[in-house]
Amino acid sequence: MVSIKVILSFGASLALASPVPATPSPLLMDREVGQFNASRPNVTIFATGGTIAGSAGSSDQTTGYKAGALGVDVLIEAVPQLWNVSNPSGIQFANVGSSEMTPALLLNLTQMVQQELDKPEVQGVVVTHGTDTLEETAFFLDITLRTNKTVVVVGSMRPATAISADGPINLLGAVTVAALPSAAGRGVMVVLNDRIASAYYTTKTQANAPDTFKSYEQGFLGYLLDIKPVFYFQPALPTGRPYFNVTKAAAAHLPPVEILYGYQGLDPKLAAAAVANGAKGLVCTGMGAGGWTESGQKALAQLVKDNGTAVVFSRRTMDGFVESRPVGYGAGSLNPQKARYTLMLALHAGYGDEEMRALFESQSPA
Ligand SMILES: *[C@@H]1O[C@H](CO)[C@@H](O)[C@H](O)[C@H]1NC(C)=O
Ligand SMILES: *[C@@H]1O[C@H](CO)[C@@H](O)[C@H](O)[C@H]1NC(C)=O
Numbered sequence: 072m073v074s075i076k077v078i079l080s081f082g083a084s085l086a087l088a089s090p091v092p093a094t095p096s097p098l099l100m101d102r103e104v105g106q107f108n109a110s111r112p113n114v115t116i117f118a119t120g121g122t123i124a125g126s127a128g129s130s131d132q133t134t135g136y137k138a139g140a141l142g143v144d145v146l147i148e149a150v151p152q153l154w155n156v157s158n159p160s161g162i163q164f165a166n167v168g169s170s171e172m173t174p175a176l177l178l179n180l181t182q183m184v185q186q187e188l189d190k191p192e193v194q195g196v197v198v199t200h201g202t203d204t205l206e207e208t209a210f211f212l213d214i215t216l217r218t219n220k221t222v223v224v225v226g227s228m229r230p231a232t233a234i235s236a237d238g239p240i241n242l243l244g245a246v247t248v249a250a251l252p253s254a255a256g257r258g259v260m261v262v263l264n265d266r267i268a269s270a271y272y273t274t275k276t277q278a279n280a281p282d283t284f285k286s287y288e289q290g291f292l293g294y295l296l297d298i299k300p301v302f303y304f305q306p307a308l309p310t311g312r313p314y315f316n317v318t319k320a321a322a323a324h325l326p327p328v329e330i331l332y333g334y335q336g337l338d339p340k341l342a343a344a345a346v347a348n349g350a351k352g353l354v355c356t357g358m359g360a361g362g363w364t365e366s367g368q369k370a371l372a373q374l375v376k377d378n379g380t381a382v383v384f385s386r387r388t389m390d391g392f393v394e395s396r397p398v399g400y401g402a403g404s405l406n407p408q409k410a411r412y413t414l415m416l417a418l419h420a421g422y423g424d425e426e427m428r429a430l431f432e433s434q435s436p437a
């Protein structure tokens with residue numbers, strides 16, 4: 072029996088409000104769990120917290136529990152079947168509810184994941200995450216990682232203490248997909264509820280139920296049948312998917328971008344207030360196909376002209392395309408939270424007007 076390394080953040084906190092620094096002096100623990108087998112794929116599991124590591128007082132409690140209560144070692148120990156498909160090893164990146172994940176943490180996370188993927192002895196990576204903002208992290212990883220290996224983001228809707236907790240089977244599904252070389256070439260994937268989805272397109276659609284991650288228009292990439300991945304399509308990448316290289320040391324900070332919501336009688340002054348507060352870009356969650364009020368558009372045009380604010384229009388409707396207009400780029404099929412990370416990374420990369428337009432227009436049909 073060979074021991075595996077479980078790296079736990081020193082002082083990993085249960086408090087939701089204080090994210091654990093990504094690289095504190097690690098406490099290395101040797102554990103005799105599972106059977107190492109050199110011919111099986113090595114899969115590294117980055118744990119960030121969330122419901123999948125959540126704990127509640129009773130088995131019928133699926134709300135109001137403490138997210139991010141269990142460490143990655145507990146998650147791995149709870150699913151010995153992981154050893155049948157991989158040599159799993161865990162890195163405790165953070166232990167927070169997903170609302171506490173930040174752009175700064177994502178920059179660190181993607182750099183750490185890239186380093187892991189670049190190791191020849193690592194075949195795949197899994198990231199465990201709270202579901203509320205899982206799509207943001209998964210999307211961010213998708214457009215900032217360069218790899219031919221498989222990366223899967225996974226969470227659960229029920230805490231580990233719940234009856235029919237979905238965390239263990241979701242984790243086993245995620246590691247099984249990450250360990251499969253033929254799963255690669257589809258971008259980062261999201262695995263929950265036996266479904267394999269593209270991180271680029273998938274979104275959380277239901278606040279409470281386990282069948283929440285969907286991409287209505289684009290569909291699923293595949294299914295897990297008896298925890299064996301079945302893909303519906305050959306590997307393919309999302310149309311227009313950009314790549315942003317944030318491995319550079321200079322990438323310590325992303326320009327702030329705020330999201331405004333569109334509704335009848337919206338206050339046009341909120342846009343300038345956000346810019347006065349430091350926003351370098353604005354994503355407008357427009358009505359219908361990105362519609363905005365006339366007074367609101369005037370205020371935005373002023374900010375674009377006077378303050379160099381980058382404005383992107385997305386939609387508050389569930390799906391569909393938003394096209395560019397004279398003032399403001401259209402987010403194509405990207406929802407506001409995905410358009411926001413795209414804009415932050417493009418601003419960070421120093422994109423000018425033409426590059427911005429090309430980037431966002433590549434998200435829509437020509
Ligand atoms: C990111 O990593 C750097 C260097 O490893 C560290 O100094 C910083 O505190 C980390 N930031 C966050 C938000 O974890
Ligand atoms: C190690 O894994 C390989 C491939 O899955 C398998 O054929 C072999 O039987 C395993 N060895 C042991 C000792 O479990």
Ligand SMILES: *[C@@H]1O[C@H](CO)[C@@H](O)[C@H](O)[C@H]1NC(C)=O
Nearest residue numbers: 105150151152153154155156
């Ligand atoms: C692993 O696979 C073997 C052979 O199929 C099986 O006997 C064993 O129960 C499995 N172990 C786990 C933990 O699922």
Ligand SMILES: *[C@@H]1O[C@H](CO)[C@@H](O)[C@H](O)[C@H]1NC(C)=O
Nearest residue numbers: 109110111112113191192193
């Ligand atoms: C898994 O990692 C070990 C070292 O920890 C290495 O010896 C082995 O070759 C790796 N397995 C694969 C399939 O790369």
Ligand SMILES: *[C@@H]1O[C@H](CO)[C@@H](O)[C@H](O)[C@H]1NC(C)=O
Nearest residue numbers: 188189216217218219220256
């Ligand atoms: C992925 O594989 C292709 C084709 O073999 C190769 O050209 C490319 O460099 C690889 N990319 C990475 C990041 O390893």
Ligand SMILES: *[C@@H]1O[C@H](CO)[C@@H](O)[C@H](O)[C@H]1NC(C)=O
Nearest residue numbers: 216217314316317318319320
């Ligand atoms: C990203 O930037 C780093 C540092 O400049 C460089 O070493 C690396 O090759 C780049 N990666 C890609 C995929 O372009």
Ligand SMILES: *[C@@H]1O[C@H](CO)[C@@H](O)[C@H](O)[C@H]1NC(C)=O
Nearest residue numbers: 343344346347348374377378
């Ligand atoms: C935008 O730029 C104008 C002209 O320089 C300046 O007067 C105004 O204060 C700026 N607005 C904000 C919200 O920063």
